[in-house]
Amino acid sequence: MPSESLGFTSHDHTSCVASALACAEATCKERKAQLTPVRRRVLEILLENHSAMGAYDVLARLDAEGFGSKPPIAYRALAFLVEQGFVHRIERLNAFIACTHPGTVHDPAFMICRDCGLVAEAQSANLALQKAATESGFQLEQTVIEAQGLCPACQTGATT
Amino acid sequence: MPSESLGFTSHDHTSCVASALACAEATCKERKAQLTPVRRRVLEILLENHSAMGAYDVLARLDAEGFGSKPPIAYRALAFLVEQGFVHRIERLNAFIACTHPGTVHDPAFMICRDCGLVAEAQSANLALQKAATESGFQLEQTVIEAQGLCPACQTGATT
DNA sequence: AGGGTGTATGTTATAACATCACAAGGCGGA
DNA sequence: TCCGCCTTGTGATGTTATAACATACACCCT
Ligand SMILES: [Zn+2]
Ligand SMILES: [Zn+2]
Ligand SMILES: [Zn+2]
Ligand SMILES: [Zn+2]
Secondary structure (H helix, E strand, O other), X not given: OOEXXXXXXXXXXXXXXXXXXXXXXXXXXXXXXXXXXXXXXXXXXXXXXXXXXXXXXXXXXXXXXXXXXXXXHHHHHHHHHHHHOOEEEEHHHOEEEEOOOOOOOOOEXXXXXOOOOOEEEEEOOOHHHXXXXXXXXXXXXXXXXXXXXXXXXXXXXXXX | OOEEEEOOEEEEHHHHHHHHHHHHHHHHHHHOOOOOHHHHHHHHHHHHHOOOEOHHHHHHHHHHOOOOOOHHHHHHHXXXXXXXXXXXXXXXXXXXXXXXXXXXXXXXXXEEXXXXXXXXXXXXXXXXXXXXXXXXXXXXXXXXXXEEEEOHHHHOOOOO
């Protein structure tokens, strides 16, 4: 039962959540950043199902748990987690998702299934983009790489 | 005076606008799509300065010219232009920008200056992403590639 | 203990972005 | 002529995000 989809496969979810939380705690301690109750809870919520959630979805969960009901509550916690690299923002979906390999420095890339909404995190390393940036003198700081398409499961009998 | 920034350099803007419009017209004719007055005007507006504009900015222009003042007016025209490939949507900015090389099939990539807001279109061809997709069985349909950083002009004395 | 500082939280209001639902007009083909 | 389709117009609403201000609390210094 602790088997949830990650990427497009299954994995031991319980241990995955535990290790992500442990990593976040360790990193915060090292950086002297505070993983407060709200922040920690938001990370847990996002880790629960590895799916991308809108800020207001997260907010609804927080509200139900007594953390507060106003947008800034969710947005601030999410901003913190994104800054620390524990959570990524998916521009295309205006949503947030827990990082699947925190603790490592990485430029994430995402594959988003347009049918089921599943989001898989991959490594980016966009050489073509780096090359274009270098050539034009653009100083690259961050990259957003998001692919849309159909996940393996949705390719059979999917909404075309 | 017909010299505007495109990418991070200058160019002959008048002829660039003219050719983009001609291309749009030809393409629409070929596809039996209608480049109606509103749609054409939106494309012109976006071509005017090669900058990314929000839908409401475009709408304000349309309203001032008597085309209508309600959001759907702008969103519909923009959706059409994006479908036809004459305009690209910049997810990161919730904004739209005229394609700088229409008429060719391409997967655009963008370099966005966080200081001055300038947006340059490049070619994407993200091999790493295609490889990751193939390996995981993801059927890639569309890619969003948007880099943030500093344009050449803003690297000297910029907000760091 | 008292006072200052910084970070985090709580609250109100509003800005900014986007879509739904329905009515009305134009235009080509049956 | 009548129908079907596409396009436009409009009102209402839904969704996402931030500004602005007030409060609480921990921590350090004296
Ligand atoms: Zn990650
Ligand atoms: Zn799927
Ligand atoms: Zn383009
Ligand atoms: Zn710049």
